[in-house]
Amino acid sequence: MGPKTRILDATMLVFRRHGFRRSSIEQVAEAAGLTRQALYHHFESKEALFRAVIERVHESAIAAEETAVAAAETAGGDLGDILAAGMTARMSTMIGSLDGSPHLEELYSEHLVHARDLYQTYAARYAERMVATITRIVRKQQLALPQDLPPAEFARLVEMAMYAAKSQYPAMQPADAFLKDMAIMVRTLCAGAKPKPLPKSQKPPVKKAAIPKRPTRRTSGGNP
Numbered sequence: 064m065g066p067k068t069r070i071l072d073a074t075m076l077v078f079r080r081h082g083f084r085r086s087s088i089e090q091v092a093e094a095a096g097l098t099r100q101a102l103y104h105h106f107e108s109k110e111a112l113f114r115a116v117i118e119r120v121h122e123s124a125i126a127a128e129e130t131a132v133a134a135a136e137t138a139g140g141d142l143g144d145i146l147a148a149g150m151t152a153r154m155s156t157m158i159g160s161l162d163g164s165p166h167l168e169e170l171y172s173e174h175l176v177h178a179r180d181l182y183q184t185y186a187a188r189y190a191e192r193m194v195a196t197i198t199r200i201v202r203k204q205q206l207a208l209p210q211d212l213p214p215a216e217f218a219r220l221v222e223m224a225m226y227a228a229k230s231q232y233p234a235m236q237p238a239d240a241f242l243k244d245m246a247i248m249v250r251t252l253c254a255g256a257k258p259k260p261l262p263k264s265q266k267p268p269v270k271k272a273a274i275p276k277r278p279t280r281r282t283s284g285g286n287p
Contacts, residue, residue, distance in 0.1 A: 082166030143253030209255030
């Protein structure tokens with residue numbers, strides 16, 4: 064394990080234990096087994112440490128989402144299965160990074176204060192991946208999205224479902240309930256995606272029912 068990894072592990076531990084405001088460079092250095100001067104060689108301030116930790120959490124969340132999406136797709140899941148699996152893996156990773164901390168709300172709010180640009184950057188990356196996933200699945204499974212929405216607009220609605228679930232669960236707690244409700248909302252949105260109707264040129268010809276012939280009356284001896 065390199066010194067940078069050791070510092071970031073120690074930083075996460077300190078922030079989870081003390082929150083952002085009550086944490087210090089000295090506490091991180093002590094937890095990492097380094098001197099304060101050695102730590103400053105890698106990070107210039109507590110804010111820089113916080114940003115680095117946030118960036119690592121987002122990168123881990125992206126990797127977890129991609130792995131879950133690939134697994135659900137390989138298993139033959141439908142659009143709802145795939146998107147719900149990916150978003151659950153993403154949010155579980157984020158929640159797990161701070162699991163057990165009594166300072167969740169403070170850390171989430173400081174995240175927006177000290178790393179709003181990172182938040183916006185990763186929000187855009189999550190959206191790009193969501194659009195790419197929806198586009199691929201729609202093409203592969205020959206689906207029509209609800210109301211013929213384009214993938215980018217449908218992805219925006221799926222992300223909104225996640226934010227709606229977050230609004231009902233401060234700091235995304237309890238985590239199990241939050242993740243369950245988020246997955247239900249995503250699956251409900253995706254339930255409107257239906258197989259595309261075949262073009263007329265590809266539809267099998269409709270066979271006309273044979274009309275039975277009426278039996279012919281025979282005449283004998285010239286009598287009707």
